[in-house]
Amino acid sequence: MVTASDPFEALGVEPTFAVDIALLEQRHRDLSRALHPDRHAGAGSAERRRALGRAIEVNEAFRQLKDPVRRAEALLARRGVESGEGKEPPASPALLMEVMERREALAEIRVSKDQVALGRLIADVEREERRVRAELESRFADPRTDSAEILKKIGELRYFRRFLDEAQAIADDLF
Amino acid sequence: MLLDIFDPKAPAQAIGIDLGTTNSIVAHVRDGRPVPLVTCDGTPLLPSVVHYGAEGSVAVGRSAQSYATREPERTIASVKRFMGRGAGDAETTRLGAYKFVPGEGSVVRFDLGKFTPSAVEVSAEILKSLKQSAVDQLHHVGGAVITVPAYFDDAQRQATRDAGRLAGLEVLRLLNEPTAAALAYGLEKRQNGLFAVYDLGGGTFDITILLLEDGVFQVKSTGGDSALGGDDMDREIAERMLTAMGATDAGTRTPEVVSIALQAARRAKHALTDSVEASVELPKKGGGEVRFVVTRSDFDAWILPLLERTGRACKRALRDAGIGASALDGVILVGGSTRVPRVRGYVEELFGKAPLADIDPDLVVAYGAAVQADLLARSSDEVLLLDVLPLSLGIETMGGGVDKILPRNTTIPAGAKATFTTYADNQTGFDLHVVQGERELAQDCRSLARFNLAGIPPLPAGFARLEVSFHVDENNLLKVEARELSTGKRQSVEVKPSYGLTDEEVEQMLIDALDHGEADFELRRLRDAQVEATRILLATDKAFDTDADLLEAGERARIEQALTDLRTAASSATQASRIENAISALDDATHDWAGRRMNRAIQSAIAGKNVGAVAERVAHAAGVEAHLEKHGAR
Numbered sequence: 072m073v074t075a076s077d078p079f080e081a082l083g084v085e086p087t088f089a090v091d092i093a094l095l096e097q098r099h100r101d102l103s104r105a106l107h108p109d110r111h112a113g114a115g116s117a118e119r120r121r122a123l124g125r126a127i128e129v130n131e132a133f134r135q136l137k138d139p140v141r142r143a144e145a146l147l148a149r150r151g152v153e154s155g156e157g158k159e160p161p162a163s164p165a166l167l168m169e170v171m172e173r174r175e176a177l178a179e180i181r182v183s184k185d186q187v188a189l190g191r192l193i194a195d196v197e198r199e200e201r202r203v204r205a206e207l208e209s210r211f212a213d214p215r216t217d218s219a220e221i222l223k224k225i226g227e228l229r230y231f232r233r234f235l236d237e238a239q240a241i242a243d244d245l246f
Numbered sequence: 247m248l249l250d251i252f253d254p255k256a257p258a259q260a261i262g263i264d265l266g267t268t269n270s271i272v273a274h275v276r277d278g279r280p281v282p283l284v285t286c287d288g289t290p291l292l293p294s295v296v297h298y299g300a301e302g303s304v305a306v307g308r309s310a311q312s313y314a315t316r317e318p319e320r321t322i323a324s325v326k327r328f329m330g331r332g333a334g335d336a337e338t339t340r341l342g343a344y345k346f347v348p349g350e351g352s353v354v355r356f357d358l359g360k361f362t363p364s365a366v367e368v369s370a371e372i373l374k375s376l377k378q379s380a381v382d383q384l385h386h387v388g389g390a391v392i393t394v395p396a397y398f399d400d401a402q403r404q405a406t407r408d409a410g411r412l413a414g415l416e417v418l419r420l421l422n423e424p425t426a427a428a429l430a431y432g433l434e435k436r437q438n439g440l441f442a443v444y445d446l447g448g449g450t451f452d453i454t455i456l457l458l459e460d461g462v463f464q465v466k467s468t469g470g471d472s473a474l475g476g477d478d479m480d481r482e483i484a485e486r487m488l489t490a491m492g493a494t495d496a497g498t499r500t501p502e503v504v505s506i507a508l509q510a511a512r513r514a515k516h517a518l519t520d521s522v523e524a525s526v527e528l529p530k531k532g533g534g535e536v537r538f539v540v541t542r543s544d545f546d547a548w549i550l551p552l553l554e555r556t557g558r559a560c561k562r563a564l565r566d567a568g569i570g571a572s573a574l575d576g577v578i579l580v581g582g583s584t585r586v587p588r589v590r591g592y593v594e595e596l597f598g599k600a601p602l603a604d605i606d607p608d609l610v611v612a613y614g615a616a617v618q619a620d621l622l623a624r625s626s627d628e629v630l631l632l633d634v635l636p637l638s639l640g641i642e643t644m645g646g647g648v649d650k651i652l653p654r655n656t657t658i659p660a661g662a663k664a665t666f667t668t669y670a671d672n673q674t675g676f677d678l679h680v681v682q683g684e685r686e687l688a689q690d691c692r693s694l695a696r697f698n699l700a701g702i703p704p705l706p707a708g709f710a711r712l713e714v715s716f717h718v719d720e721n722n723l724l725k726v727e728a729r730e731l732s733t734g735k736r737q738s739v740e741v742k743p744s745y746g747l748t749d750e751e752v753e754q755m756l757i758d759a760l761d762h763g764e765a766d767f768e769l770r771r772l773r774d775a776q777v778e779a780t781r782i783l784l785a786t787d788k789a790f791d792t793d794a795d796l797l798e799a800g801e802r803a804r805i806e807q808a809l810t811d812l813r814t815a816a817s818s819a820t821q822a823s824r825i826e827n828a829i830s831a832l833d834d835a836t837h838d839w840a841g842r843r844m845n846r847a848i849q850s851a852i853a854g855k856n857v858g859a860v861a862e863r864v865a866h867a868a869g870v871e872a873h874l875e876k877h878g879a880r
């Protein structure tokens with residue numbers, strides 16, 4: 072089954088938030104080539120099981136590191152800090168307000184099916200998402216930043232990404 | 247006629263099977279190239295039609311098709327649409343000629359009076375026929391790769407695998423059809439790049455975005471509709487034909503009449519591929535005939551809503567892959583329905599480039615399956631396929647929502663865990679409902695399994711913690727495991743018996759199907775065990791060659807002993823169980839060594855690239871001039 076190992080180690084990449092996606096993809100391919108069950112199809116069941124377990128681990132690590140929220144959480148886990156939605160400090164009232172307004176706009180678009188407005192909304196939130204990611208990157212780069220502040224940023228990033236997922240789902244239905 | 251001489255000791259040949267909605271094909275690799283095998287109909291295409299005679303005779307292919315108008319309800323076509331479906335599914339209640347055994351819920355059964363075959367059994371008849379053709383021509387048939395639409399859910403995949411086993415095939419792998427098509431194309435051309443595979447078959451539509459790089463075919467995203475295809479085009483025409491025939495209500499739309507209309511519709515559709523107008527004579531209600539004329543532009547307009555459904559799925563797949571249509575290097579067409587001119591035109595408009603169709607779209611999937619079967623049988627390391635989960639997997643939450651545990655397009659094999667908690671004080675049982683699909687409500691998703699984890703210690707609400715692990719193997723088959731964390735109570739569920747057949751049921755059906763029942767079955771098990779033993783002996787020898795240095799003191803002696811035992815068992819045993827026991831003893835002996843070997847494989851996979859990266863940096867440091875000089879680019 073899946074082991075709770077460190078995804079950076081599973082893929083053999085440096086533990087940093089500013090991870091090189093191309094290198095990640097390369098590693099994933101190379102490791103898949105060594106571990107994929109198809110490569111062990113003729114082997115005994117002990118080896119097949121081992122390979123399957125490791126292949127799952129590598130795939131899961133890759134999925135984790137591609138996602139900035141989960142990548143940030145993996146970095147905190149290395150510091151011994153537990154993360155997850157329940158562990159994050161509450162978002163600032165200003166952010167909550169902003170999110171609520173955007174949610175309302177999204178609800179309106181669901182009815183009006185306004186493609187242009189949806190595109191604009193998505194572009195806005197994407198910009199915010201990029202900004203929070205950049206902030207996370209600089210905070211991780213500075214060893215003095217405490218974990219609570221990082222947790223807060225992770226919470227913000229999660230808001231924006233979830234919003235984008237929902238907006239994208241609406242876009243799927245509309246067009 | 248040439249005398250067919252063959253060596254009884256010749257190695258078994260792996261085969262690839264495209265188990266299609268309309269036609270099925272079996273192919274194998276000869277001299278490095280995929281070639282189709284001739285089926286019992288004398289052609290590569292075997293119509294996926296099975297006729298059950300009242301007295302129990304079974305006919306497959308064209309001979310079955312000939313019964314279609316006389317005994318439509320006993321002549322089962324497009325059985326693939328019913329794979330993994332229950333009696334209450336929308337699919338079983340559409341325009342069609344079949345009667346189903348009512349009520350039975352999880353597995354749909356055709357009501358043929360004395361017989362009530364399930365979709366799995368009907369499919370197994372098609373596979374048996376293909377297997378027989380392969381045996382006739384290749385003499386010694388090994389494992390088989392069977393293709394499935396990428397969009398098939400777990401239930402449909404399990405049903406396909408069961409059909410394979412029921413037909414007596416060793417199913418090496420279930421392979422996604424679009425991936426198979428890309429394999430057929432990619433291998434022949436050795437291209438790198440980004441491709442879309444647009445697969446419109448008889449009953450299913452798939453769109454897959456594939457990245458081909460350094461011998462790795464990686465599925466970036468996949469989407470589609472498991473109930474959309476050429477049959478729907480036939481229905482569009484047939485509906486209008488029925489109206490013209492005066493068959494407007496359920497009373498006049500008898501299975502015979504519907505079958506006549508569907509067949510005429512199919513002929514008209516085929517005719518419209520090459521001409522701009524088709525005309526057919528149809529029997530009219532109350533006697534006489536009516537001439538029905540359909541132009542290509544009529545037909546194009548009728549099928550537009552169907553094409554637009556494919557278009558939406560394509561756009562979503564592009565988004566999931568994170569690319570625009572312009573990033574694609576090519577679009578591959580698969581499936582007989584892509585012969586329809588309007589389909590080609592639509593695809594070209596959608597992707598902004600003319601699609602590739604150099605390989606016969608009816609055969610390309612079987613070719614890819616044969617290539618993959620050959621690669622697996624040879625344990626080749628030339629090409630690797632990295633496939634994805636087609637539909638999200640999740641657990642129903644308290645309010646009827648879905649907690650997605652593995653999202654669609656996750657690379658497989660995949661695993662993930664989620665933790666749940668009790669919602670009532672002293673709750674000692676926990677119901678889990680596993681669903682698959684993208685919809686927000688569990689009731690709109692495909693229900694895969696329900697099970698109950700009992701024996702949770704009585705605790706206040708929210709205290710007991712329940713860990714659910716999902717595990718999807720390389721065939722896209724799911725296993726779910728649940729564990730109560732405070733007691734460690736573990737329950738493992740192969741998500742299967744709720745709609746499929748259990749291993750015991752498959753075994754019993756196999757025994758029943760053989761002439762001499764138990765004895766034949768035992769003999770086959772013995773032969774299978776011998777083949778497996780040979781394979782493992784070879785693999786272990788190979789491992790000694792490369793990784794003997796990883797053996798610890800005394801370990802080699804233990805493994806050698808297990809090898810000797812297995813060799814003896816394989817050559818002298820009359821009971822399969824003796825060989826199987828020797829195999830599992832060898833597995834135990836090699837268990838730790840296998841772990842160390844896996845670590846080495848990982849290290850060298852990572853290290854190989856490090857060396858490359860370092861070399862590149864050195865080249866960079868030495869200056870561009872020196873680099874170019876060294877590489878002779880001057």
